[in-house]
Amino acid sequence: MPARSLSFFSNTYITFSHRLTGSNSVMNTIKSSIPRFSGLLRKRPFPMPSPGPPLPPGILVDEEISPVYDSRYFYAAKAGELLADRYQILVKVGWGVSSTVWLARDLQGHVEEPESVVALKIVNNNTSSASREREIEEHLSTADPSHRGRSLIRTLLDSFEVKGPEGSHPCLVYPPMRESLAMYQRRFDDSKMPLPLVKTYIRVLLTGLDYLHKVCRTVHTDLKLENIMVSFEDPTVLADFMDSQLAKPMPFKMDSAGRPVYLARNDFGPLKSLRSIPQLVDFGLATRIREDDDWGVWPIQPDHYRAPEVILGNGWQMPTDIWNLGVLLWDMIEGKELFRHIHDQEGRYDAKLHIAEMIALLGPPPPEIIQRSQFLREYPWPTPVRREDGRVCETAEEYFCGPFFDEKGITRLPILIELFFYSRNTLGHFLHEDLIPDRRLGDTASFLRGEEKEAFLDLAKGMLAWRPDMRKTAGELAEHPFLQPKQTSA
Numbered sequence: 065m066p067a068r069s070l071s072f073f074s075n076t077y078i079t080f081s082h083r084l085t086g087s088n089s090v091m092n093t094i095k096s097s098i099p100r101f102s103g104l105l106r107k108r109p110f111p112m113p114s115p116g117p118p119l120p121p122g123i124l125v126d127e128e129i130s131p132v133y134d135s136r137y138f139y140a141a142k143a144g145e146l147l148a149d150r151y152q153i154l155v156k157v158g159w160g161v162s163s164t165v166w167l168a169r170d171l172q173g174h175v176e177e178p179e180s181v182v183a184l185k186i187v188n189n190n191t192s193s194a195s196r197e198r199e200i201e202e203h204l205s206t207a208d209p210s211h212r213g214r215s216l217i218r219t220l221l222d223s224f225e226v227k228g229p230e231g232s233h234p235c236l237v238y239p240p241m242r243e244s245l246a247m248y249q250r251r252f253d254d255s256k257m258p259l260p261l262v263k264t265y266i267r268v269l270l271t272g273l274d275y276l277h278k279v280c281r282t283v284h285t286d287l288k289l290e291n292i293m294v295s296f297e298d299p300t301v302l303a304d305f306m307d308s309q310l311a312k313p314m315p316f317k318m319d320s321a322g323r324p325v326y327l328a329r330n331d332f333g334p335l336k337s338l339r340s341i342p343q344l345v346d347f348g349l350a351t352r353i354r355e356d357d358d359w360g361v362w363p364i365q366p367d368h369y370r371a372p373e374v375i376l377g378n379g380w381q382m383p384t385d386i387w388n389l390g391v392l393l394w395d396m397i398e399g400k401e402l403f404r405h406i407h408d409q410e411g412r413y414d415a416k417l418h419i420a421e422m423i424a425l426l427g428p429p430p431p432e433i434i435q436r437s438q439f440l441r442e443y444p445w446p447t448p449v450r451r452e453d454g455r456v457c458e459t460a461e462e463y464f465c466g467p468f469f470d471e472k473g474i475t476r477l478p479i480l481i482e483l484f485f486y487s488r489n490t491l492g493h494f495l496h497e498d499l500i501p502d503r504r505l506g507d508t509a510s511f512l513r514g515e516e517k518e519a520f521l522d523l524a525k526g527m528l529a530w531r532p533d534m535r536k537t538a539g540e541l542a543e544h545p546f547l548q549p550k551q552t553s554a
């Protein structure tokens with residue numbers, strides 16, 4: 065049977081779907097579905113990793129590809145090395161602009177389970193994000209461990225520092241995960257997960273967001289397919305991977321400064337079943353909202369998923385994640401982005417194109433949104449923010465190259481009085497009407513038909529409202545009819 069056969073997945077899905085909708089709570093199902101890795105090594109002890117074949121020095125590998133790569137900042141990890149007298153580095157599985165990620169053997173256990181496999185993120189010595197990530201994740205793991213959404217948030221198992229010649233490197237220890245949702249999706253025909261499975265995933269992610277928002281009062285701010293990881297469907301997948309990787313050691317090279325750079329391997333092979341569970345990961349940019357009148361103001365979110373209140377400088381809170389996930393629905397279901405024309409001809413993000421497309425899909429923003437943005441533009445951010453092009457900006461308007469609406473009829477009356485006397489004729493119009501494309505939200509969901517399409521659009525509209533306070537909460541959305549599994553006769 066081919067690994068990507070849809071019918072294979074669909075059959076397996078029935079079991080999965082049933083498990084999630086049976087009498088057990090989602091929480092119980094999820095707990096029992098996330099495989100445990102402790103004991104794997106005890107039963108099948110791994111050999112010490114040996115050095116793999118050398119790569120040609122002229123080829124850039126993994127983290128070296130980044131234009132800002134600087135050897136001094138990355139830890140020179142070596143396969144087989146023991147960190148903190150406890151974690152032995154085995155296989156490199158990932159890298160980012162400021163870290164490398166490894167599977168490691170955790171040598172400290174107890175009598176029953178003396179060893180286990182963990183993922184070790186070794187962070188650069190020049191970044192402060194690790195302490196922030198650690199602090200937020202501590203809050204997330206302890207806010208209410210009994211909430212059913214808690215297990216859908218990936219948090220730290222441990223953390224420590226390791227010394228390098230150029231400074232100290234924070235090391236964050238996590239449970240190992242199979243892969244990001246972006247990679248998981250590609251395992252299916254046409255990179256499309258079966259619809260019932262996607263629905264389950266969306267519901268599960270909303271349950272995690274409900275915990276994040278309602279209990280932890282935290283905004284993720286950076287939801288994308290890469291920041292959703294899926295668990296291993298079966299412990300043998302990881303065990304087999306480790307056997308194969310250690311039998312065929314990682315190729316490596318020395319960079320120009322003599323630091324070893326290994327080639328990451330993160331393909332854990334075909335799916336054995338659809339029992340993987342998605343988890344929200346990477347809280348390095350997450351922000352706590354302690355009071356109802358706390359607002360984030362600085363620019364957040366990946367370009368495609370950026371909410372209007374971020375671009376317009378209106379301040380953001382938890383509903384901003386809801387917009388973000390609302391836009392992600394298209395990536396998850398259709399494998400395509402909802403917003404198609406948000407970059408200029410040089411490929412740079414262009415906020416006016418983005419707003420123009422929002423207007424095409426959702427209609428014009430309500431007046432109070434424009435009013436608030438024009439009112440708040442008078443108040444510079446407490447700390448200026450540097451744009452990618454180096455310009456230091458003090459307001460969202462400066463940062464995103466506004467203004468986007470004219471000031472026709474805007475008075476300097478207090479905002480509440482203005483809102484009271486508002487009429488559509490007196491408020492600013494979009495300054496770039498010629499850029500509004502001819503697209504409708506309904507036309508973007510051609511992957512669905514009939515009632516299913518209507519239900520999907522209703523869900524999406526509950527997430528993609530201009531006014532953040534008109535968006536539904538994660539908890540409410542998880543109950544939406546579109547996401548509920550169809551009852552099948554036994």
Ligand SMILES: Nc1ncnc2c1ncn2[C@@H]1O[C@H](COP(=O)(O)OP(=O)(O)OP(=O)(O)O)[C@@H](O)[C@H]1O
Pocket residue numbers: 157158159160161162163164165183185238239240241242243244290330346348
């Ligand atoms: N728990 C884990 N288990 C397995 N692989 C992981 C785990 N965590 C991260 N990875 C892998 O490592 C990669 C880099 O991790 P991560 O995105 O956390 O690094 P980063 O430094 O924050 O990246 P960037 O800053 O560039 O976004 C991921 O894309 C993933 O492939």
